[in-house]
Amino acid sequence: xxxxxxxxxxLQLLLVPALSxxxxxxxxxxxARLQSRRGAGILQPYRDLRKLFNKDEVISEDASxxxxxxxxxxxxxxxxxxxxxxxxxTVLSNTYTGDFLVVVYLVALGTFFLxxxxxxxxxxxxxxxxxxxxxxxxLTEGGLVLSLLVxxxxxxxxxxxxISENIGDLSFTSFTPIILAFISFSIALLAxxxxxxxxxxxxxxxLTMIHEAMILEYSGKRLALIEWASANKYLIFIALxxxxxxxxxxxxxxxxxxxxxxxxxxxxxxxxxCLAIAIIESSIAKLRIFRLPDLLLTSFVxxxxxxxxxx
Numbered sequence: 001x002x003x004x005x006x007x008x009x010x011l012q013l014l015l016v017p018a019l020s021x022x023x024x025x026x027x028x029x030x031x032a033r034l035q036s037r038r039g040a041g042i043l044q045p046y047r048d049l050r051k052l053f054n055k056d057e058v059i060s061e062d063a064s065x066x067x068x069x070x071x072x073x074x075x076x077x078x079x080x081x082x083x084x085x086x087x088x089x090t091v092l093s094n095t096y097t098g099d100f101l102v103v104v105y106l107v108a109l110g111t112f113f114l115x116x117x118x119x120x121x122x123x124x125x126x127x128x129x130x131x132x133x134x135x136x137x138x139l140t141e142g143g144l145v146l147s148l149l150v151x152x153x154x155x156x157x158x159x160x161x162x163i164s165e166n167i168g169d170l171s172f173t174s175f176t177p178i179i180l181a182f183i184s185f186s187i188a189l190l191a192x193x194x195x196x197x198x199x200x201x202x203x204x205x206x207l208t209m210i211h212e213a214m215i216l217e218y219s220g221k222r223l224a225l226i227e228w229a230s231a232n233k234y235l236i237f238i239a240l241x242x243x244x245x246x247x248x249x250x251x252x253x254x255x256x257x258x259x260x261x262x263x264x265x266x267x268x269x270x271x272x273x274c275l276a277i278a279i280i281e282s283s284i285a286k287l288r289i290f291r292l293p294d295l296l297l298t299s300f301v302x303x304x305x306x307x308x309x310x311x
Contacts, residue, residue, distance in 0.1 A: 004254050005254060008089060008091075008092055008254050008259065009092060011088075012082075012083055012087055012088075012089075012092050013079070013082070013083045015082070015087055015088075016078070016079070016081075016082030016083075016087070016232050016235050016236060016239075017078075017079060017082065017228065017232055019235060020228070020231035020232045020234060020235040021043075021045035021046050021049060021228070021231050022042060022043070022045070022046075023231075023234065023235055023238070023270055023271075023274055024045045024231045024234060025040070025041065025042035025043055025044050025045045025046075026042045026271065026274050027234075027274040027277055027278050028040060028042075028044070028045075029041070029042045030274060030275055030278035031278040031281055031282055034278055034279060034282040035282055045227075045231060048227070049224050049227065049228055052219075052220060052221065052223050052224035052227065053220075053221055053224045055219065055220040055221075056219075056220055057219050057220035057221060057222060058219050058220075059217075059219075060121045060123075060217060062120075062121050062122055063120055063121050063217070064120055066113075066116055066117060066120050067117050067120040067121060067217070068222070070113045070114065070116065070117035070120075071117075071218065071221075071222040071223075071225035071226050071229070072225065073110075073113050074110045074113055074114055074225070074226060074229045075225045075226075075228060075229040075232070077106050077107075077109055077110040077113075077229075078110065078229045078232035078233055078236065079232070080097055080106060081097070081103055081106050081107065081232075081233075081236050082232060082235075082236055083097075084096075084097040084098045084102070084103060084106075084160070085098070085103060085160050085236060085239060085240055085243070086160055086161045086164040086165075086243045086244075086247075086250060087239055087243065087266060088250060088251055088259060088262040088263050088266050089250065089251040089252070089253075089254060089258075089259065089262060090161050090162075090164055090165040090250055090251070090252055091251070091252065091253060091254050092161070093159065093161040093162075094161070095159070098159050098160050098161055099158050099159060099160070100148045100149075100151075100152060100158055100159075100160050100163070101145070101158065103160060103240075104141070104144060104145055104148065107192065107233070107236075108137065108141065110229065110233070111133065111134075111137045111192075114130075114133065114214055114215075114226070115130040115133050115134050115137075115214065116130075117214065117215075117218075118130035118133070118213065118214030118215070118217075121217050123216070123217055125209075125213045125216050126213065126214055126216065126217060128213060129209065129210055129211070129212070129213025129214040129216075130213075130214055132210045132213070132289060133210055133211065133214060135292075135293075136191055136198060136199075136210065136292060136296070137192070139191075139292070139293055139296040139297070139300075140188050140191040140192055140296055140299070142296075142299075142300045142303070143184045143185075143187060143188050143296060143299030143300040143302070143303050144184075144185065144188035144192070144299075146181075146184065146300065146303030146304060146306075146307055147181040147182070147184040147185040147188065147299075147303045147306070148163075148181075148185070148244070149303075149307065150177050150178065150180075150181035150303065150306045150307055150310055151163045151167060151178065151181060151244055151245075153307070153310045154166075154167065154170070154174065154177065154178065154310055155167055160240070160244065163244055164243050164244055164247040164250055165247070165250075165252065167244065167245070167247050168247040168248055168250070176309060177306040177307070177309040177310045178245060178306075180302050180303070180305055180306035180309070181245070181302075181303060181306045182241070182245045183299075183302055184299045184300070184302040184303040184306065185240075185241060185245070186241065187295060187296070187298070187299035187302075188237075188299055189237045189238070189241060190277070190280070191292075191295075191296060191299075192233070192237060193230075193233060193234045193237060194210060194211035194230075195277060195280075195281060196280060196281040196284060196285075196286055197284050197285065197286050197287040197292075197295070198210070198286075198287070198292055198295075199211055199286070200286055211230070235270070238270050238273040238274070239266070239270065241273060242266065242269035242270060242273060243266070243269075246269060248265075249261065249262055249265035249266075249269075250262050250265075250266075
């Protein structure tokens with residue numbers, strides 16, 4: 001392995017955890033400006049993480065090893081996924097964890113441990129947060145898997161790197177099922193990342209919170225890891241949307257100009273996704289919990305239609 005390949009692999013490994021708080025802060029800033037507020041700076045999530053890592057922890061006497069280990073497991077899962085998806089080059093293919101089904105079920109594994117941690121201490125908030133999270137996750141999975149299956153069938157591979165490489169070579173006349181699959185994927189992105197209209201990531205109201213209810217018992221370093229893992233997951237989903245459905249500009253070699261251009265385009269595409277999410281969150285209200293299955297069923301149906309067009 002050459003020095004360039006080692007450098008690119010390290011960049012691939014570190015890019016998601018290094019940049020994810022930045023894009024969470026950017027989304028918050030864009031959302032604040034759209035709502036005519038000043039908002040916190042885009043570097044505020046880094047300051048929040050530093051503050052949490054320096055705080056002492058308070059852990060319930062009823063908590064088991066699962067509660068203590070879950071933040072490390074969830075954070076590790078996001079690092080593995082971040083190193084497995086096509087971020088800036090299709091040359092860095094990972095044959096072990098780069099399959100789209102492996103990535104989907106690694107995401108589900110992180111959600112599973114988060115829900116178990118919410119239940120572990122026996123608190124009321126953790127219990128209803130976990131039950132709501134598992135309902136949303138179960139209903140999201142169908143639309144998410146089928147939207148990626150559409151891309152896999154069109155590109156004739158289940159490898160995310162292969163999908164990114166092949167989708168870019170298609171003509172624009174082939175894009176009708178891909179556009180439908182993207183709409184379905186976008187709904188799944190909002191649901192998986194606890195964004196409007198499924199959840200409000202900044203609320204602590206009993207009747208509305210889902211994600212926050214599960215992590216109320218955490219503090220200090222473990223809460224920092226969960227918040228950081230949540231930011232990683234947000235960037236992973238945006239990067240998947242940007243590089244699987246709009247793969248133009250991703251590098252097909254490891255020469256320096258191609259890598260720099262791909263990184264610049266990745267930042268531009270992720271910024272546009274953050275702007276789109278900020279516009280959506282500033283334009284619509286949060287749905288009631290009993291209305292969420294309707295929207296997730298819509299995502300599933302759109303994916304089925306896209307799948308029918310491919311067949």
